[in-house]
Amino acid sequence: MFFNSLAFAVFLPVVFFLYWFVFNKSKSTQNALLIVASYCFYSCWDWRFLFLLVFSTFLDYYTGIQIEKGKSERSRKFWFWLSILVNLGFLGVFKYYNFFAASFSELLNSVGIQASPILLSVILPVGISFYTFHGLSYVIDIYLKRIKAEYNFVDYSLFVSYFPLLVAGPIERATHLLPQVKVKREFNFQTAKEGVCQIIWGLVKKVVIADTCATYANAIFDNYTSMNSFSLILGAIYFAFQIYGDFSGYSDIALGVSKLFGLDLLRNFNYPYFSRDIAEFWRRWHISLSSWFRDYLYIPLGGSKGGIWMKIRNTFIIFVVSGFWHGANWTYLAWGFINAVYFLPLLLSNSNRNNIDEIHLKFNFDSVKVIISILSTFLITCVAWVFFRAKTITDALLYLKQIITNKQFYFQYLENDRYNYELLIIIGLFVLIEWNNRNKVEPLSGKGNMLKIVIAIAAIIALGTFSDYKEFIYFQF
Template sequence: MFFNSIAFAIFLPIVFFLYWFVFNKNKSTQNALLIIASYYFYSCWDWRFLFLLVFSTFLDYYTGIQIEKGKSEKSRKFWFWLSILVNLGFLGVFKYYNFFASSFSELLNSAGVKASPFLLNVILPVGISFYTFHGLSYVIDIYFKRIKAEYNFVDYSLFVSYFPLLVAGPIERATHLLPEIKVKREFDLENAKQGVYQIIWGLVKKVIIADTCAPYANAVFDNYTSMNSFSLILGAVYFAFQIYGDFSGYSDIALGVSKLFGLDLLRNFNYPYFSRDIAEFWRRWHISLSSWFRDYLYIPLGGSKGGLWMKIRNTFIIFVVSGFWHGANWTYLAWGFINAVYFLPLLLSNSNRNNMDTIQLKFNFDSVKVFLSILYTFALTCIAWVFFRAKTITDAVLYLKRIITSKDFSFQYLDNERYSYELLLMIGIFVLIEWNNRSKVEPLSGKWSTLKTALAILAIMAFGTFSDYKEFIYFQF
């Protein structure tokens, strides 16, 4: 079931009505309803993988209690590592086994040793990377005594399986979401209205921006050998807005849906394409994942407290691991490595935390420098996105090489329903709207909210009618 589907448009109002008007006696019945709704939502993809979600929930619930009750450090460590290894084991088998088996076989074949790998013929369970990280952070926080174990199984189950964030995040923390789950929610009309605005804006990003950019990005990347320099540059830009509209749109819908149920999720995007350097970009892009790796990998490795070599090592580790988290392909590792290279000069010059303020532009020379730094950062990001989108590293390198060697900057016709001129204009308007609302969570609230919402709904319906792109990109991760 997709957020941008008719099925979800029917599902959400039903759950909303039952939540506030039938199961509203206490928080336990509300939570139980949301669990049932979440399991149904997840099973709409493939009910057979529901057992993985349930098993992961039982595992971390039980091991969390055992870690807290452990009378010796040895006992606590046993339950801690049991949870870590089983969770990562499931993730490794379903997501990475075929990659490692194929890579090892190719290595043997290149050395003259014939090898035929045994590959698993299974699909990747949707959302496994997200709900696994929910459970891991919970168990780690208990082990290091940052939080207490949750003894209410219903409350903990909802924390892991809550349907708005189940399949594509944001990656929540028990310290943030569990306290909200454990109290009874009261209906707040204003909060619900804000949630509706955020849902609609998320659909604008997904249906109008991401799904419209998708056919052009696909056409360019699939036929890059026949594309000229200008078309290849546009292809990278189209994909940059496709993945941003797709993923941040999903996060906006998830946050908006949660507001309808009186729950606040972590903000996952904060206008990342207005970043002035790569460090700022990573503070604004997929915030829940970036902060997860910072707190549970970078800091435990020593963070920036050690010597220069340790800082460099830790930086490359978290970026490469972040790339690998996205998928079992060398292109994702290359994408992570490239971002680490981008980040390195900022780290070495201690300027990685320079741009912490809100961007302000005025008619002066400093503003010109800021504007150019935003364009430069966006260009670097698009180069890295080429590796993220390409099928192989070779394809990515040849794609970038052709931009330099083609030297043809004329418009090429692409066999799609819409024209590039219109798409570029639409992207430009979208950027201006985002810029004007960069201090807001979403742009539709405030002055003229009713008119803006009506226009947004009409645009979603118009563009959605002609769109064949329904699935969200991050469902595959």
């Protein structure tokens, strides 16, 4: 069930009505309803993997209690590592086994040793990377005595399986979401109104921006050898807006839906393409994942407190692991490595925290520098996105080489040519709207919001009617 589907358009109002008008007597009945709704939501993809979600939930619930009750450090470590290894084991088997098996086989074949790997014919359970990280952070926080174990299984199950964030985040923390699910929620009209606005803007990002850009980005990347420099540059830009509109759109819808139920989720995107350097970009892009790796990997490794080589090591570890989290492909590792290279000069020069203030432009030279910084950051981000989107590292390198060597700049006809100049106008308007509303959670609230909402809905209907894409990109991660 997709957020942008008719099924969800029916599912959400039904759950909303039951939540506030039938199961509103206590927080326990509210939570029970949301768990049932979440399991129904998840089962729409493949009901068989529901058992994996339930097992993962019970594992971390039980081991969390055992860690807290452990009378010795040895006992605490046993339950802690049991949870870590089982969770990562499931993730490794479903997501990474075939990659490692095939890569090892290719390595043996390259040195003359014939090998035929045994590959698993299984699909990746949707959302496994997200709900696994929910459980891992919970267990780690208990082990480090940051939080107490949750003894109410219903409350904990809702934390892990809450349907707005279940399949593509944001990656929640027990310290943030669990306290909210442990109390009864009261309906707040203003919060619900804000939620509706955020849902609509998320759909604009997905349907109007991401899906429209996908038409061109896919055509260009799939036929890059016959594309000229201008088309390839546009292809990289289109994909940059596709993945931003797709993923941040999902996050906006998730946050908006959650507001309808009186729950507040972590913000996952903060206008990342207005960043002035790559460090600021990573403070604004997929915030829940970046902060997760910072708190549970980067800082435990020593962060930036050690010597220069430790700083370099930790930077590359955090970015390469982040790339590998996205998928079992060398292109994701390359994407992470490239971002580490981008980030390293800022870290070593202690300038990675320079741009933490709000952006204000005036008619002066400093504003020109800010605009140049934003454009150059977007440029290098697009270069990295080429590796993220390409099927192989070789394809990515040839794509970039073709941009440099072709030297032809004109619009090329594409088979899916529904939009051409219009798409650039749509992207330009989208950037302008986001820029003018960059200090708000979303652009639709505030003065004249009804007119904004009507225009947004009209755009969703007009472009969504012809959309070839439904699934969100991050479902595959």
